[in-house]
Amino acid sequence: MKLLKLVPDNTNLRFLKWRNIALVLSVLTMIASIALVATRGLNFGVDFVGGQMIQATFTETETAPITELRGSIGALGYGEATIQRFGAENEVSIRMRLPVEAETRPEAANEMTERIVATIKEGYPDVRIDGVESVSGKVSSELFETGAYSLIFALIAISIYIWIRFEWQFGFGALFALFHDVVLTFGLFALTQLEFNLNIIAALLTIIGYSLNDTIVVYDRIRENLKKYRKMDIVALLDLSLNETLARTVMTSLTMLIALAALVFLGPEVIFGFAAAMFFGVVVGTYSSVYMASPVLIWLKVGPDTFVPVPSPGENAEKVGGPEQVG
Numbered sequence: 001m002k003l004l005k006l007v008p009d010n011t012n013l014r015f016l017k018w019r020n021i022a023l024v025l026s027v028l029t030m031i032a033s034i035a036l037v038a039t040r041g042l043n044f045g046v047d048f049v050g051g052q053m054i055q056a057t058f059t060e061t062e063t064a065p066i067t068e069l070r071g072s073i074g075a076l077g078y079g080e081a082t083i084q085r086f087g088a089e090n091e092v093s094i095r096m097r098l099p100v101e102a103e104t105r106p107e108a109a110n111e112m113t114e115r116i117v118a119t120i121k122e123g124y125p126d127v128r129i130d131g132v133e134s135v136s137g138k139v140s141s142e143l144f145e146t147g148a149y150s151l152i153f154a155l156i157a158i159s160i161y162i163w164i165r166f167e168w169q170f171g172f173g174a175l176f177a178l179f180h181d182v183v184l185t186f187g188l189f190a191l192t193q194l195e196f197n198l199n200i201i202a203a204l205l206t207i208i209g210y211s212l213n214d215t216i217v218v219y220d221r222i223r224e225n226l227k228k229y230r231k232m233d234i235v236a237l238l239d240l241s242l243n244e245t246l247a248r249t250v251m252t253s254l255t256m257l258i259a260l261a262a263l264v265f266l267g268p269e270v271i272f273g274f275a276a277a278m279f280f281g282v283v284v285g286t287y288s289s290v291y292m293a294s295p296v297l298i299w300l301k302v303g304p305d306t307f308v309p310v311p312s313p314g315e316n317a318e319k320v321g322g323p324e325q326v327g
Contacts, residue, residue, distance in 0.1 A: 015242050015290055016235050019298070022291035026180055033187020040190050045197030046095060046133050048144045052113050053133045054094040055086055060126035064092045072119055078112055084193075087269040091130075093195075098134075109134055147201040151182070154208055166219060173296035174215045177288035181211045184284050185277055199274040207281030210256075214249060214289040221245050222297070234303050238294050253286045 046053045058064050066083050069092070073081040078096055086093040096116065101108045113132055120127050155178065162171035182204060189196050221241040229237055260282065263275035 011243050011246060012239075013243055013246070014239055016239055016295060016298070019291060019295040023295065026288075026292060029187070030180060030183045033183050033190065036187050036190035040193070042186070042189055042196040043193045044144075045195045048147070048197065051095055051097045051134075052109060052116075053131075054096075054113065054116060054120075055130040055132075056092055056094065056120060057088075057128045057130055058090045058092075058124060058126055059128055061090055063089045065124070066092060068123070069094070069120065072123055073116055076112075076115055076119060078116075081116075091269075147198060150201060151204060151208075154205055158208070158212055165216070166223070169297055169300045169302050170219050170223075172300065173293045174212060174219070176296055177215055177285075177293040178208055178211055180288045180292050181207055181281060181284050185281055188277070188280050189273075194273050194276065197273070199271065200277050203274045203277035203281065206278060207285060210282060211285030211288060214252070214285060215293045217248060218242065218245050218289050218294060222294070226302075234298055238297065242290055242294060249286060249289070253282055256282050 056064075064085065066085070070081055070083050073083075073094065073096075078099060082095040084093055084095075085091065094116065096112065099108045099112055113134070117129055117132075120129075155175070158178065159171065159175060162174045166174075185204060185207060188194075189200065218241060221244055222238060225232075225237050225241050225244075229240075232240075257279060260275055260279040263271060264279055267275055
């Protein structure tokens with residue numbers, strides 16, 4: 001029985017023919033992502049901002065009355081409520097910041113929740129309260145700092161590893177690709193306003209690991225070919241390396257995307273943000289390994305002779321003269 005091959009052995013795609021167009025598009029999307037985060041911000045979950053989150057389902061209506069809920073809850077005097085659909089059209093999540101007195105009087109948070117739930121049930125007898133989560137302001141700030149530090153330390157550790165494992169040009173290219181993936185993922189959440197919580201931090205760390213693994217596989221083949229083909233043009237050499245690793249890249253990415261697509265469309269709502277972040281991250285991570293990490297080597301003037309040791313003047317003299325000609 002003949003094995004199925006998604007990528008034929010004689011594949012010869014000219015990936016780097018489009019490197020300049022890809023660079024422009026990537027830079028524009030990164031700028032747009034940063035602008036979105038700066039202007040729209042991220043929809044932080046209760047994990048990071050602290051407060052109460054109430055999940056409710058209106059069992060006898062097709063659409064949740066979000067506008068009416070916002071008005072009735074706002075009239076309680078606890079501030080503006082953030083109310084969003086959570087799954088189906090009749091399911092909502094209601095997020096409220098903790099009352100000021102909750103820091104000194106912890107029961108104030110429970111009192112607020114009880115009043116909100118009672119108000120909702122009074123106006124909508126068909127409502128079903130699916131869950132209540134509570135995070136104090138102090139805990140949420142600690143969670144946010146821990147999540148931020150985890151991303152920073154991950155990038156620092158990766159920088160050290162790449163610097164030791166490869167030459168600095170490769171390290172710069174890998175970090176540039178990682179920065180591209182992380183920024184675009186942040187932009188996705190700023191654009192869609194999906195809840196940004198600890199699950200998304202876990203997804204970002206996983207994306208960093210996946211993207212780095214894919215990039216290192218490509219870089220290993222590039223470095224092997226740099227030693228093997230001393231006179232080949234660098235663009236042709238990079239295209240050759242990408243085509244030689246294409247079967248592995250397609251198989252790995254495709255199997256992950258199939259599994260993640262099942263989680264996005266069929267999985268529970270509680271992991272939707274994580275699955276969506278992972279799906280998007282695998283796509284951009286695969287793209288960046290080809291069109292970000294590899295072209296960087298061209299812009300940094302890497303060639304087949306870049307890493308060939310340069311002999312010292314003494315070594316040259318010894319090779320030219322030979323020991324028999326000395327004296």
